[in-house]
Amino acid sequence: xxxxxxxxxxxxxxxxxxxxxxxxxxxxxxxxxxxxxxxxxxxxxxxxxxxxxxxxxxxxxxxxxxxxxxxxxxxxxxxxxxxxxxxxxxxxx
Amino acid sequence: xxxxxxxxxxxxxxxxxxxxxxxxxxxxxxxxxxxxxxxxxxxxxxxxxxxxxxxxxxxxxxxxxxxxxxxxxxxxxxxxxxxxxxxxxxxxxxxxxxxxxxxxxxxxxxxxxxxxxxxxxxxxxxxxxxxxxxxxxxxxxxxxxxxxxxxxxxxxxxxxxxxxxxxxxxxxxxxxxxxxxxxxxxxxxxxxxxxxxxxxxxxxxx
Amino acid sequence: xxxxxxxxxxxxxxxxxxxxxxxxxxxxxxxxxxxxxxxxxxxxxxxxxxxxxxxxxxxxxxxxxxxxxxxxxxxxxxxxxxxxxxxxxxxxxxxxxxxxxxxxxxxxxxxxxxxxxxxxxxxxxxxxxxxxxxxxxxxxxxxxxxxxxxxxxxxxxxxxxxxxxxxxxxxxxxxxxxxxxxxxxxxxxxxxxxxxxxxxxxxxxxxxxxxxxxxxxxxxxxxxxxxxxxxxxxxxxxxxxxxxxxxxxxxxxxxxxxxxxxxxxxxxxxxxxxxxxxxxxxxxxxxxxxxxxxxxxxxxxxxxxxxxxxxxxxxxxxxxxxxxxxxxxxxxxxxxxxxxxxxxxxxxxxxxxxxxxxxxxxxxxxxxxxxxxxxxxxxxxxxxxxxxxxxxxxxxxxxxxxxxxxxxxxxxxxxxxxxxxxxxxxxxxxxxxxxxxxxxxxxxxxxxxxxxxxxxxxxxxxxxxxxxxxxxxxxxxxxxxxxxxxxxxxxxxxxxxxxxxxxxxxxxxxxxxxxxxxxxxxxxxxxxxxxxxxxxxxxxxxxxxxxxxxxxxxxx
Numbered sequence: 001x002x003x004x005x006x007x008x009x010x011x012x013x014x015x016x017x018x019x020x021x022x023x024x025x026x027x028x029x030x031x032x033x034x035x036x037x038x039x040x041x042x043x044x045x046x047x048x049x050x051x052x053x054x055x056x057x058x059x060x061x062x063x064x065x066x067x068x069x070x071x072x073x074x075x076x077x078x079x080x081x082x083x084x085x086x087x088x089x090x091x092x093x
Numbered sequence: 094x095x096x097x098x099x100x101x102x103x104x105x106x107x108x109x110x111x112x113x114x115x116x117x118x119x120x121x122x123x124x125x126x127x128x129x130x131x132x133x134x135x136x137x138x139x140x141x142x143x144x145x146x147x148x149x150x151x152x153x154x155x156x157x158x159x160x161x162x163x164x165x166x167x168x169x170x171x172x173x174x175x176x177x178x179x180x181x182x183x184x185x186x187x188x189x190x191x192x193x194x195x196x197x198x199x200x201x202x203x204x205x206x207x208x209x210x211x212x213x214x215x216x217x218x219x220x221x222x223x224x225x226x227x228x229x230x231x232x233x234x235x236x237x238x239x240x241x242x243x244x245x246x247x248x249x250x251x252x253x254x255x256x257x258x259x260x261x262x263x264x265x266x267x268x269x270x271x272x273x274x275x276x277x278x279x280x281x282x283x284x285x286x287x288x289x290x291x292x293x294x295x296x297x298x299x
Numbered sequence: 300x301x302x303x304x305x306x307x308x309x310x311x312x313x314x315x316x317x318x319x320x321x322x323x324x325x326x327x328x329x330x331x332x333x334x335x336x337x338x339x340x341x342x343x344x345x346x347x348x349x350x351x352x353x354x355x356x357x358x359x360x361x362x363x364x365x366x367x368x369x370x371x372x373x374x375x376x377x378x379x380x381x382x383x384x385x386x387x388x389x390x391x392x393x394x395x396x397x398x399x400x401x402x403x404x405x406x407x408x409x410x411x412x413x414x415x416x417x418x419x420x421x422x423x424x425x426x427x428x429x430x431x432x433x434x435x436x437x438x439x440x441x442x443x444x445x446x447x448x449x450x451x452x453x454x455x456x457x458x459x460x461x462x463x464x465x466x467x468x469x470x471x472x473x474x475x476x477x478x479x480x481x482x483x484x485x486x487x488x489x490x491x492x493x494x495x496x497x498x499x500x501x502x503x504x505x506x507x508x509x510x511x512x513x514x515x516x517x518x519x520x521x522x523x524x525x526x527x528x529x530x531x532x533x534x535x536x537x538x539x540x541x542x543x544x545x546x547x548x549x550x551x552x553x554x555x556x557x558x559x560x561x562x563x564x565x566x567x568x569x570x571x572x573x574x575x576x577x578x579x580x581x582x583x584x585x586x587x588x589x590x591x592x593x594x595x596x597x598x599x600x601x602x603x604x605x606x607x608x609x610x611x612x613x614x615x616x617x618x619x620x621x622x623x624x625x626x627x628x629x630x631x632x633x634x635x636x637x638x639x640x641x642x643x644x645x646x647x648x649x650x651x652x653x654x655x656x657x658x659x660x661x662x663x664x665x666x667x668x669x670x671x672x673x674x675x676x677x678x679x680x681x682x683x684x685x686x687x688x689x690x691x692x693x694x695x696x697x698x699x700x701x702x703x704x705x706x707x708x709x710x711x712x713x714x715x716x717x718x719x720x721x722x723x724x725x726x727x728x729x730x731x732x733x734x735x736x737x738x739x740x741x742x743x744x745x746x747x748x749x750x751x752x753x754x755x756x757x758x759x760x761x762x763x764x765x766x767x768x769x770x771x772x773x774x775x776x777x778x779x780x781x782x783x784x785x786x787x788x789x790x791x792x793x794x795x796x797x798x799x800x801x802x803x804x805x806x807x808x809x810x811x812x813x814x815x816x817x818x819x820x821x822x823x824x825x826x827x828x829x830x831x832x833x834x835x836x837x838x839x840x841x842x843x844x845x846x847x848x849x850x851x852x853x854x855x
Contacts, residue, residue: 232545
């Protein structure tokens, strides 16, 4: 393997993995240290950060063609319709 | 740049690559909506029966959950390396990483098995012997059992899909790099679902 | 294999090879990856399920001839209308046009030689079949009594019927829908012929695109709704059970998030077929092509935001009901645009009242009536009165049967020569089309009146004052049944004895007509190149009744 290949195949994924492990540590600490505010939001926010790292970098959405990115986002947007309108009901009963 | 094994009806490699990515991401969009449905149940239940739901959530074992999160994130690493290795034709590295991914996947399932055994021994199955009386606690555990089983089924299917990569003869593996990309996308989804499940199941109510 | 096929049933001349002659073993059919053969595999399946669902309908109409419940017990009646709904929705209407006409025609229309994922296509048929077998098994084991809507907590806690089997059957069939949708989306994005730009696509191709969007994005939520029912019923998981803090209305949100867009899965393909048939048989470009496209896209999008109109009396909040009602009014607009544009296409046309055209015109009228009655139901106060009455039943049958089934028959007849290489008897076809129109109206128009008068749906007994309308409806159903059975006869006859079809017997535009009837396995002998807009039935600015083509564009 050339040096450049090694960087692309091994070093980059390892760096992303390190970031993921750091985020995991952060989320556990935040959940268990007593008295910290907005624990749910923090937990989900960190999960979102991890998911974005995986999606954009491991799954290579950053650099994918337009229709592929739209396909990736479509599920989230449509799930959004489900949530928004269901909560329009639930929260106003 | 390696050759590509072209499948019908694709006439060139770049089109086949986009087709593979597009098809798999469309499928992953359906998975987003599928899991989105049961996450909606979690959200509704947690809002409607907040105290009981969180009381139920505190009975999950954060050690099992965290170990499994590390296992699955590591398997995403090995999968990412495997996919990139196939692309540059580093076949022995790719195969080693596929074996590692499968091993980590099996590790996840094993840890889950032990966790289920512990949960059952604490009677955390909704029903007659369920120990927490507050309304909402059993709904949490209904979510837990249903979603972790569905996730585990997805993971097991993923193990099969990864094993398929190992069945490709070594001299043809590099040419099948678009298949490797598709396989990796599915595996990473299994990980992303868990990434969201982890705080919902193990960090709630702490 | 080097034998020269004879000009037997399948080919026009000795030695001609087409997709039917290439491989005549059972294996070559069951393991085919040719989209045209897969279309026929699906056609065989949906025909079977159509008549099975029709048998259930026959029992329903027979029971309703008399006010007393004398033919079927209440419980059996519940199982019969459930079977009718489950089979007709998931095993006939949802697959019908997309998996038969869509599979066959889409690659041809865009100038491709295959769909994007041919093996996935075959797998989708086996998935669909497996779902169908599970559902059949549920029927043979005694059926389901929950209605096709599987509402909780009845389905999960109290029903004594084979809910799990039926839910499993629908669950599995759902994956077939998703697979077909993904296949068509990729095919249209990535396999269009040179020169086939998006705004040159035939409207049927656009209808397959929008339908596929809906199939892919709606079906997974149904899958989860059914999975949760399974978890609660089979494993005692408290999900919708109110005694454990669950919300039964959550099931309805999840269920209707799919099932409302599902009706657009059932109508968008029909709209695509009707556009093709009307343009050809009136010899006119489609009026307002771009708006026809935008209308279908809007229907597909907004269709996901109106599902709560099925839940106005369920306990849903008045605020949410208001939002859903408003959006349901909005979604009428694109459909209306399409009806205006079909009418605009007919204007100054040289109309041929052929069999497909009769079915297509029937669609326009019946869809309009069904759609207008939808507005009654979208209006909150009116819906509170009409919900769960026969008015609703009549409304959706006008669209799904008067609309989609008519369009399916239109398409079946229009493309029959292309698919089979044979012509059917026009006289017999016209007779069936007219019978269907009259039979349909006699069956379902009285149901609007019954609903308005207060007759509840899903009841096998009723007060005697409703009987005249019920008898009219059941009589109409006899004519309708004939209209469905008659084509079985003359279409089958045409396969054996019908005259051979030319490549383009209707003189239609469209790439599918530029290849032989039936097409070769690879679709085109040379890959087509597209240089013009679709529906080139007359020059721009041409008014058929004037002496010569004008320089200016036509003004109304």
